[in-house]
């Protein structure tokens with residue numbers, strides 16, 4: 001197969017027609033327009049065939065040989081005529097390729113999520129930057145959160161563990177809930193003040209045992225929503241309590257600097273010593 005046989009159109013859905021391609025040192029821009037004749041309403045699911053208008057959208061796709069790929073798309077808006085549905089214009093979507101109002105293709109989102117899970121959000125953003133994909137660490141987190149919300153909710157047992165984690169240290173925090181029997185995460189909630197936890201517990205009244213950290217926010221939330229639930233301080237935080245207590249006692253009873261007498265051989269040459277005080281200094285070591 002010759003190089004000229006590579007068909008760019010075959011990499012895109014048949015509902016898109018390529019109008020032209022531009023290339024710069026950093027970027028490849030592909031101009032396409034939709035040729036679809038129908039789509040379905042995202043509210044009521046009705047098939048739609050009446051065009052309401054069209055609009056431009058710039059979408060980022062997987063890079064080609066290190067060059068950023070920007071799709072300049074002309075997309076149709078359809079009109080939902082179902083009398084039981086709110087009258088509204090519906091922007092068309094392309095299953096498996098582009099979702100509603102998305103600024104990047106689904107295959108690029110998939111690649112970013114896999115890379116982030118295998119490395120970290122910040123490392124993922126740095127690697128993508130070297131591949132000329134424009135994205136920030138915060139956007140990677142948003143993509144992962146969006147993917148998490150679209151997953152079916154896992155079953156949750158009656159014994160759970162609750163702890164907090166930082167989306168961005170000293171700025172934003174979340175709460176993670178883990179099934180203690182399967183050790184699988186079952187929910188990730190915004191904030192760590194206990195409000196989102198209360199809402200989650202109201203929908204999971206079957207929970208009977210909670211292991212948690214030492215913070216009072218989770219304790220109060222569980223006490224308020226599930227007063228009969230057993231609360232257990234988890235092993236990590238019990239160890240942390242113990243170490244804090246030991247450090248406090250040592251801090252009170254042991255001085256910061258202690259002089260320890262050291263047994264050494266007597267100095268034979270008395271002339272080395274100029275005074276009894278200097279001799280004393282030579283026979284003593286200091287411990288911090």
Ligand SMILES: [Zn+2]
Pocket residue numbers: 041042043044045046080081082085086
């Ligand atoms: Zn509709």
